[in-house]
Amino acid sequence: MAQQNRLYVWDDRFLYLTGGIVSGLTQRHTLTLLVSLGDQGFELGDAQGQRQRFTAALVGNQTPRSLDAGLEPLLSLNFDPQSYEYHCLAAMLGRRPVRSVILMPDRVDHEAVRAAGEGRLEPAGLFRLTTALPRALSDYRPIRMPMDMRVSHIAQKIKKELPLTSTLEQLGAEVGLSAHRLWHLFSDKLGISIKSYTLWARMRRAVELIAQGVPLSMVAHDVGFSDAAHLTRTLKQFFGLTPSFLARGMEVRML
Structure with missing residues (x-):
């Protein structure tokens, strides 16, 4: 995968692909799905300095976390509270600030992920990728969500x-x-x-x-x-x- 950092932003979500990142504590108002695209995974740290390694993880909204992916490629898919996926993933997460998750390989369009990382996936395909990745999680379940x-x-x-x-x-x-x-x-x-x-x-x-x-x-x-x-x-x-x-x-x- 090309190492160019790419950020795709919609009205209710954004997708960030990077060839590697190290950041201090951040606290987003999105619910985030982090997926390592390399072999070594990534580390998340909390406000107390405790660190844990993951290959894929959900991070709850307003959860302070540091991130260290080193030089490993990483996908960060962030859902705004206005999105349907935000609420489905929040139900999976429950009261936990962070949860390790498993992506089912046969449900992931790996070519679409590569194309997004290389900047050659068309807008419709990019959006389909953002909706397909949550559904590829082993414990993902659609929910009924009344909206006002x-x-x-x-x-x-x-x-x-x-x-x-x-x-x-x-x-x-x-x-x-x-x-x-x-x-x-x-x-x-x-x-x-x-x-x-x-x-x-x-x-x-x-x-x-x-x-x-x-x-x-x-x-x-x-x-x-x-x-x-x-x-x-x-x-x-x-x-x-x-x-x-x-x-x-x-x-x-x-x-």
């Missing part, structure tokens, strides 16, 4: 109207709810608070703009940060990557 359209509307509004200027009261009024009721309904349906979801949306938008070559000071202003330094610190906390690496060290495709 009011929550979906607010989640989309947060993503599309950054920096968000509406108050919680104004957001609630837009869908006929009190601020208190919206706060609890949002967390109940998506498994993440509005505050955390908004921060995650800002990070996604920042990655998109940085990849387009927008100056960092302008990106910070666009997504509602006080300055570029604050944005840089937050990006490193979420992704373990600096803005300069996002701009020059990887290929980013918004899909």
